[in-house]
Amino acid sequence: MTSRAYVGRFAPSPTGPLHFGSLVAALASCCDARASGGRWLVRIEDIDEPRTVPGAEAAILATLARYGFVADGPVVRQSERSALHDDALARLAADGHLFECACSRRELEGAPPASSGERVYPGTCRDGIAPDRAPRAQRSLRMRVGATAVAFRDRLQGEVRQDLAREVGDFVVRRADGVAAYQLAVVVDDEDQGVTDVVRGADLLASTPRQIHVARALGFASPRYLHLPVAIDPAGHKLSKQTKARELPHDPLPALLDAWSFLDQSPLRPRTPGEFWAQAIAAWAPARLPPVAMLPAPRSAVQL
Numbered sequence: 001m002t003s004r005a006y007v008g009r010f011a012p013s014p015t016g017p018l019h020f021g022s023l024v025a026a027l028a029s030c031c032d033a034r035a036s037g038g039r040w041l042v043r044i045e046d047i048d049e050p051r052t053v054p055g056a057e058a059a060i061l062a063t064l065a066r067y068g069f070v071a072d073g074p075v076v077r078q079s080e081r082s083a084l085h086d087d088a089l090a091r092l093a094a095d096g097h098l099f100e101c102a103c104s105r106r107e108l109e110g111a112p113p114a115s116s117g118e119r120v121y122p123g124t125c126r127d128g129i130a131p132d133r134a135p136r137a138q139r140s141l142r143m144r145v146g147a148t149a150v151a152f153r154d155r156l157q158g159e160v161r162q163d164l165a166r167e168v169g170d171f172v173v174r175r176a177d178g179v180a181a182y183q184l185a186v187v188v189d190d191e192d193q194g195v196t197d198v199v200r201g202a203d204l205l206a207s208t209p210r211q212i213h214v215a216r217a218l219g220f221a222s223p224r225y226l227h228l229p230v231a232i233d234p235a236g237h238k239l240s241k242q243t244k245a246r247e248l249p250h251d252p253l254p255a256l257l258d259a260w261s262f263l264d265q266s267p268l269r270p271r272t273p274g275e276f277w278a279q280a281i282a283a284w285a286p287a288r289l290p291p292v293a294m295l296p297a298p299r300s301a302v303q304l
């Protein structure tokens with residue numbers, strides 16, 4: 001097998017300012033790329049319009065720049081790539097992987113959850129839309145899942161296996177508003193940008209088998225995956241705007257060092273962010289990463 005030159009990426013959604021959890025993903029993805037002699041890209045995942053906050057993208061990019069992150073290429077926006085997403089959807093449809101679904105959110109909320117807590121699509125529209133639903137104009141497109149489990153080896157979390165039919169069901173690849181769903185867009189964009197390595201939080205681990213399923217159907221080689229421990233607050237919640245995660249401080253060095261030690265990397269003694277980056281890339285050791293799905297965030301990252 002010829003191995004492609006390493007391309008990594010950080011793909012924030014512009015739903016608010018960066019917090020400690022996002023810094024961990026940005027730092028690890030960047031160090032892993034640089035230490036491998038690879039390229040590192042930034043992609044703004046702004047297709048989920050209701051969640052997109054005006055000004056968040058500019059704030060994220062300003063913080064990344066202040067913290068010393070430099071992307072190896074122009075920043076791309078997912079919202080500007082709908083033609084690529086639509087082409088992929090057309091290909092999947094032509095190959096018989098998709099079906100229209102007229103179920104309402106309310107109807108789907110009644111489906112029984114799998115052990116993960118995720119609601120499993122009950123297959124209502126899989127074999128066609130029932131006549132009483134035919135007048136409904138709002139339709140999503142779902143991707144059929146097969147009977148076999150999807151398995152992959154995560155560089156940190158080890159063997160991961162998910163029976164898509166039992167744990168997820170046929171999933172949405174184009175939303176009822178016509179926009180590509182995250183599970184489709186992320187696969188198409190990673191492939192288009194030549195991404196070989198995805199380094200991101202373990203909160204996305206349960207989505208990865210869906211993304212592998214999409215990639216296989218489109219004939220793409222899936223990237224390697226490394227799912228990092230997610231930073232949680234004292235109540236056990238993933239840091240997010242809703243859980244009052246603090247916006248990253250203006251001064252980069254203490255936060256970079258906190259993120260570095262959260263990742264269990266060997267201690268560094270930089271005096272400036274520039275020194276931090278040189279030392280961090282030289283010292284980056286994926287074998288030291290804690291092989292767990294979550295870890296407490298440092299106190300400085302959480303508003304108590």
Ligand code: GLU
Pocket residue numbers: 010011012013045186200204
């Ligand atoms: N945009 C996603 C998020 O901010 C990350 C997607 C990914 O890394 O694949 O949660």
